[in-house]
Amino acid sequence: MRVSIYNIPIEEVLSQVRARRVLLQLPDGLKPYAIKIAKAVQHYTGGEVFVSSGGCYGPCDVAVWEARRISADVIVHIGHAPSPHAPSGNDIKIIYIEGQIIADKSHVLEMLRRLPKDVKRVGLAYVVQYRWLVGDVVQHMRCKGREVVIGPRGSRCAYPGQVLGCDYTTATHIENEVDAFLLLASGTFHAIGMQLCVKKPVFVLDPLGNDLFTVEKDVESYLRRRTARLAKLKDAKRVALAIGTKTGQLFLHEAQLLAQYLKEEGKEVVFVTFDEFYVERIGNFTEVDAYVVVACPRIEVPGGIWGRPVIPYDEILTALQFEEQN
């Protein structure tokens, strides 16, 4: 089924599935097509379909609790590949439908020319929406005399070469074997995440934006923001640990360890829970000087909340490791 810029193999995946009631999770880009998609899901599963209005950030973000609340027996989660780290639904069946972002393949192959000539050994990585392009991209680069290396599967990913916002190990594994990386992805989010993990240059091929680019400047500006907010955290007296409660993104133990660390640093700490991160809600805790977000890493609020820094918890862990090493 083609919807907007996506190919979604709904029939292929769901034709054998029977459901009584389905909770359908769509990435935001597909919500404008909810009626069409819900109809197809209803048609193939026979179930009554409810579409979640919530975000759908990664294969770990499975709306198990929401499904329980409406007594759904099946969750259809569109846009991600199943992760070995994804939560189990217990009594609720979870079905992933990957979805491809449609792009002009010949343009994509043409853009490969713009990869500098001295990049002989290319480490190839991709977000799952562009997995369908991988075979052709590899073949094309090999024909042009480049060596292509694809790293092993990261522990949170479904495929070798695949990256997630929280898993770039497919790249770090092969860093020493390559001159540079080529990442098939749109936007800068994954590219910045990957460039933070490897020292070799990352070239982003964006099939949707028809562009090939690097993100050094974005990484520099991200690092400046990180340094600034960690400095502000140092001065903070009262800190809220904002703990996300989404299934698959609930890190209570980490929150408790961080609370202990912050208390040892002389800070007052309060635990605050949230489902989706809304500045308007988290911002209500106006007595605190800083927020540390324990949830999906890299929820970034660049300017902070009304001047108070918002620090993804993994940035503190990174900073601590750095201190330990030095």
Added chain:
Amino acid sequence: MRVSIYNIPIEEVLSQVRARRVLLQLPDGLKPYAIKIAKAVQHYTGGEVFVSSGGCYGPCDVAVWEARRISADVIVHIGHAPSPHAPSGNDIKIIYIEGQIIADKSHVLEMLRRLPKDVKRVGLAYVVQYRWLVGDVVQHMRCKGREVVIGPRGSRCAYPGQVLGCDYTTATHIENEVDAFLLLASGTFHAIGMQLCVKKPVFVLDPLGNDLFTVEKDVESYLRRRTARLAKLKDAKRVALAIGTKTGQLFLHEAQLLAQYLKEEGKEVVFVTFDEFYVERIGNFTEVDAYVVVACPRIEVPGGIWGRPVIPYDEILTALQFEEQN
């Protein structure tokens, strides 16, 4: 314990309670004092305290699922009185702490003078935050020669005379016995809701705003908005039924009945679920022409979402009843 404009009897209520882990629900006005309140709750219960960042709209809005996600054994819900309609937490103990809004009692009694002289028989109603004023207000009015009538307890309320956004039956029960109503409340929300239910005038005494006023104009403008959005719904081809999944506010059966009705009217319907109502999220379903919100009644989005009407489901039920009667 006094916090901001509230008296909250934390010690009185919690001194006998033991907890392992507490989910603390605060109205937004108390979130700036979360650290102080969380400390008190921790002190009396001995439990590890997590503060929910979510809204806390009425005694039925108990964050049972959020408590389950973090394995809390006790929910402390501040700001409402326990409702007979409130959900059970099953394995999770739910404790309500009412909270008084502090006001100058002598000013309040003085304002009673502004109630027109011809109002001889007064129906008294209040939101629970002002329950502590009721005795004095009644006594004062009786001394001044007025008759005071307090209606019986509505089925969702804890006390005779108490109103909730979804329960004004304490007033409708005594409408024929009084010349007018006096409502102890702040703002216009409850006053509009009450004035919609009764034909006698409602005078609002706002202890916080130090004011006594009526809401005819607000009611008129509300009714104009309601008429306009119901007219827009009539023209809508595609309708999203936005179903709130909060415990105590989940009305699946009503949603299904409404879907059937809308389909019989020739409309396409899609079920959309939400936890808290955010225009930014619900607005993502851009293909629909109208939204019907099945949740806490009177979630109002006066201008609709980018021109598309947002209709509280009880307004449709009211309109249907009206059609049936005529």
